[in-house]
Amino acid sequence: xxxxxxxxxxxxxxxxxxxxxxxxxxxxxxxxxxxxxxxxxxxxxxxxxxxxxxxxxxxxxxxxxxxxxxxxxxxxxxxxxxxxxxxxxxxxxxxxxxxxxxxxxxxxxxxxxxxxxxxxxxxxxxx
Amino acid sequence: xxxxxxxxxxxxxxxxxxxxxxxxxxxxxxxxxxxxxxxxxxxxxxxxxxxxxxxxxxxxxxxxxxxxxxxxxxxxxxxxxxxxxxxxxxxxxxxxxxxxxxxxxxxxxxxxxxxxxxxxxxxxxxxxxxxxxxxxxxxxxxxxxxxxxxxxxxxxxxxxxxxxxxxxxxxxxxxxxxxxxxxxxxxxxxxxxxxxxxxxxxxxxxxxxxxxxxxxxxxxxxxxxxxxxxxxxxxxxxxxxxxxxxxxxxxxxxxxxxxxxxxxxxxxxxxxxxxxxxxxxxxx
Numbered sequence: 037x038x039x040x041x042x043x044x045x046x047x048x049x050x051x052x053x054x055x056x057x058x059x060x061x062x063x064x065x066x067x068x069x070x071x072x073x074x075x076x077x078x079x080x081x082x083x084x085x086x087x088x089x090x091x092x093x094x095x096x097x098x099x100x101x102x103x104x105x106x107x108x109x110x111x112x113x114x115x116x117x118x119x120x121x122x123x124x125x126x127x128x129x130x131x132x133x134x135x136x137x138x139x140x141x142x143x144x145x146x147x148x149x150x151x152x153x154x155x156x157x158x159x160x161x162x163x
Numbered sequence: 164x165x166x167x168x169x170x171x172x173x174x175x176x177x178x179x180x181x182x183x184x185x186x187x188x189x190x191x192x193x194x195x196x197x198x199x200x201x202x203x204x205x206x207x208x209x210x211x212x213x214x215x216x217x218x219x220x221x222x223x224x225x226x227x228x229x230x231x232x233x234x235x236x237x238x239x240x241x242x243x244x245x246x247x248x249x250x251x252x253x254x255x256x257x258x259x260x261x262x263x264x265x266x267x268x269x270x271x272x273x274x275x276x277x278x279x280x281x282x283x284x285x286x287x288x289x290x291x292x293x294x295x296x297x298x299x300x301x302x303x304x305x306x307x308x309x310x311x312x313x314x315x316x317x318x319x320x321x322x323x324x325x326x327x328x329x330x331x332x333x334x335x336x337x338x339x340x341x342x343x344x345x346x347x348x349x350x351x352x353x354x355x356x357x358x359x360x361x362x363x364x365x366x367x368x369x370x371x372x373x374x375x376x377x378x379x380x381x382x383x384x385x386x387x388x389x390x391x392x393x394x395x396x397x398x399x400x401x402x403x404x405x406x407x408x409x410x411x412x413x414x415x416x417x418x419x420x421x422x423x424x425x426x427x428x429x430x431x432x433x434x435x436x437x438x439x440x441x442x443x444x445x446x447x
Contacts, residue, residue: 043433048382076192080336085361086192088378 039082049084054092061101062121063114064158072102134161165191165227167313167345170174170210173221175211176405182207182369185221189313194335195360196377197349198440205349209317212244225313242306244299244316244348249403250290256301267309277338296327300368301333307338316348316365320355328352331396332359353436363436367444371438377436384439385419388412389429398425405443415442 037060041052043082060066074144075093079086093110096102100120103113166188173185182204189195199205214234223230225237249418250259256279264270279286282300293301299319306314314335320328322425335346337361350356356363356377363380365372373380384403391412399405401422405414415438416422434442 049378074340076340079361080339083358085376085378086339087190087361087376 041082041084049089050088050095052093053082053084053088057092057096058099058101066112068112070112072112075111165436167191167226168347169222169224170208170212171222173208173211173223174219175207175216176219176233177207177216180204180207180369182211185369185371186364187364187371187374189345190362191343191345192339194339194346194348194359195362195364196353196356196360196436197364197366198351198353198356198436199349199366200351200444203366205351205366206317207369208301208366209245209315209349212217213238213315230240236383239309240312242303242309242311244302244306244314244319246318246321250298250301252291253289255287255289256284256293259290259301260286260305263305264308269310271310274310278304278307295322296324299323299327299331303334307334310342312345314344314346314348316346318351320350320352328355335359346415353440356436360436365440365443374444380439381436383417384415384434384442385417386432386434386438387416387422387429388432389412389422389426393426393428395425398422401425403439404445415439422436 037057039053039056041049045052047055057066059070066072072093073081075086075089079089082089093102093104097104097110102110102112104110136149144152168189171186171187173182175182180202185204185208197205197208198406207216209217212223212230213222214230226240228237230237251262254262260275264272264275272350282304284304286299290298290301303319306316320331323331332355338344339346360377362374363377364374387402388411391409393405394405394412398421401418402414402416405412417435423429423431
């Protein structure tokens with residue numbers, strides 16, 4: 037896992053770190069059950085305060101990405117991650133269903149809809 | 164999070180100088196930097212906490228216990244490094260150690276030996292021949308060898324070169340890796356803290372100005388530079404302090420967003436702790 041901290045970003049430090057850990061977990065770079073560094077070691081390595089790392093861990097735990105076990109450390113808890121991935125997928129499905137529903141309503145064909153999707157997808161990628 | 168030290172309502176007059184109602188707490192597992200200019204009250208605060216000078220009023224609790232009542236028990240768990248190391252000049256470091264060691268119940272001879280080796284100190288060298296950096300390192304060895312849970316240090320880095328200061332910071336970070344350790348040290352060299360501190364306490368003119376998480380402090384305040392023609396009284400008030408020349412202004416603020424919307428051409432930068440300290444005590 038790579039963590040890059042920007043000094044020019046407007047985002048607070050804890051948020052920068054949190055988002056990068058979250059990305060690494062969602063992308064599978066940090067697999068289920070992986071032991072995360074201790075708060076102090078992580079803080080020393082990133083040259084940030086232990087209070088910042090504690091906040092990152094607390095929030096990630098609340099969101100179900102990691103779990104801490106007293107005396108053993110903090111682990112990636114992937115049980116929830118599958119759910120999270122699924123729920124994200126589910127969210128997109130709902131939005132697509134809505135789009136399809138509207139398309140049918142306005143008489144837009146499946147091919148047209150696919151073409152629209154291709155164009156919009158490309159546009160989003162080049163942004 | 165537990166507090167290892169709680170100072171409340173501390174007052175102390177020293178001639179014309181006064182500590183006025185000093186309150187702060189040190190969280191466990193943190194390095195807390197105590198900053199302020201010379202004469203702000205850092206040393207007086209530390210000496211009052213340790214009972215080296217009598218305080219006029221106030222209470223100091225360490226590890227949840229009253230410092231006055233449980234002084235011996237508490238001091239056994241505190242490692243102290245003072246600016247003027249209280250050593251007998253004529254002794255060797257090894258002899259000095261033999262005087263200090265019996266005072267502590269948790270003295271660890273192995274730790275002492277390995278620290279001396281790590282810091283490149285020769286136990287047979289006379290204290291009078293030590294350089295300033297070596298004295299500080301020797302004080303630190305003694306503090307680390309009795310397995311202290313809290314290190315309290317007064318200006319440990321003043322007068323040391325950047326290389327030794329860097330070594331010192333790494334020793335602190337190493338010390339902090341053990342669970343339940345805390346550090347409190349005063350310094351006017353705030354760059355020492357940019358890298359290692361978790362909490363920052365600023366004292367000025369005998370009063371605590373703020374007690375903040377370091378990263379939150381650095382996230383909150385910004386240096387803003389811009390065009391002096393765009394400065395009006397309303398925007399001026401959004402700054403903690405501001406310096407103007409004919410060509411530009413530079414100020415420190417926690418209202419960067421508002422200022423951005425009020426002025427067209429501005430640059431924002433991340434401050435160092437020193438910028439924030441000067442912003443607070445330097446005035447407008």
